[in-house]
Amino acid sequence: MIVRSRPTLLRLFFILRGSIIKRVLPQILLTAILSSLVVLCHNLWPGVLPVFNGAPFALLGIALSIFLGFRNNACYDRWWEARRQWGVIVFSARHFARQTLILETTSGEAGAVARKRVLTLVIAFVQALVPHLRTGVGRGKVERLLSQDINARYDASRNPPEALSLEIARELADLRAKGMLTDISYQMLDRTLADLTLAQASCERIRWTPVPFGYTLLLHRTAHLFCLMLPFGFDDVLGWFMPFGTALVAYTFFGLDALGDELEEPFGRQPNALPIEAIADTIEINLREAMGEKNLPPLPVAVDYLLM
Structure with missing residues (x-):
């Protein structure tokens, strides 16, 4: 994800990091060259190429x-829903750490x-x-x-995440059987674990259910033909x-199309994807601090305006 302050008006036209223009530059150049050839042909050999009324275009x-x-609204909704689910994971992991204080x-x-x-199993999850x-x-x-057997x-x-959630559930059941957890505290921890696994299932739904291909294909073809x-x-x-x-129109249409492709995959590796690696590292630091550890790594920061 691109993390940077809003640029000034002058710098706005020269920013490449995070811009979609690098992905659509070949299409922009193609349309500009084709347009130049059409204009040149009409000037040198009038009547060779047809001229149409611009109203239908x-x-x-x-x-x-x-x-x-x-x-793009549908793709952004997927991106925002993914961020919301990772927000649930952040909250549930921290809440789990507070609830387990009952053990101490x-x-x-x-x-x-x-x-x-x-x-530690929650961090691994x-x-x-x-x-x-x-x-x-x-x-x-x-x-x-993890230990060798886990x-x-x-x-x-x-x-794998589901396997680790089962390990957490097994640990909680074992603690309940030993009397270290009461029925109420066990139910609270199990409910928080259920929130974590529900967020996982929601992220899996987003990851493996793309925008219908026919809809995307229709827009790709129409934008190129136009x-x-x-x-x-x-x-x-x-x-x-x-x-x-034509270059300006191509930048707008192809750029929106490419941006939709990036937002459609919020867990991908594109610059506009969600920083799930940084969020996971932040959760680990928070939980280690909750366990009383002192020698903690620094929080993740953007490198060259990019946080992944």
Whole structure:
């Protein structure tokens, strides 16, 4: 995710980091070159290429803008819903740490050891969500937290975060059986664990349920056809300003289309994806601090305006 202050008006036109222009630059250049060739052909060999009335293109442009707006709203809704679910994970993990204080107050040193063991599994659960949702992320941050037997079950599972949630549930059940948790405290912790797993399921729904492909394909095709045919409708009106006009329209339409693609995958590795790795690291720092650890790493910060 791009994290930076709002630039000044002058710098606004020269920012590349986080801009979508790098992804759509080939399409912009293609439409500008095609437009230049159309204008040149009309000036040198009038009548060779057809000239159309620009009114239908204007109506099609309005319709295409509306469709792109609908798609981008749907993609942003996916992005925002994903951020909300990770907000639930942050809250539930911190709430779990507060609830487990009952172990220290009722069971002394044994309870403190049990609390640390359970919270370490919660940290591992959150860290396991990152490679589960984002491709190309290793499991090193998870495996360093687990014992050898739990690591084996974690590696063998087809849903690693779910395997760790079962380990947390097993620990809570064991603590209840030993009398270190009352029925009420056990139910509260189990309810918080359910909130964590519900947020996981919501993130999985977003990750593996994309925007319908036919809708995306329709907009891709229409945007390309519109920008490639645009020079034939307004050449007689704009003349040599036509390449600049088509490049600007192409930047708008192709940019909105590409931005929708990035927002559609909130757990991807694009610059506008959610910083789930940084959120998971922040949760780990918060829970380690709740366990009383002092030698904590610094909170994640953006590097070159990018926080992942």
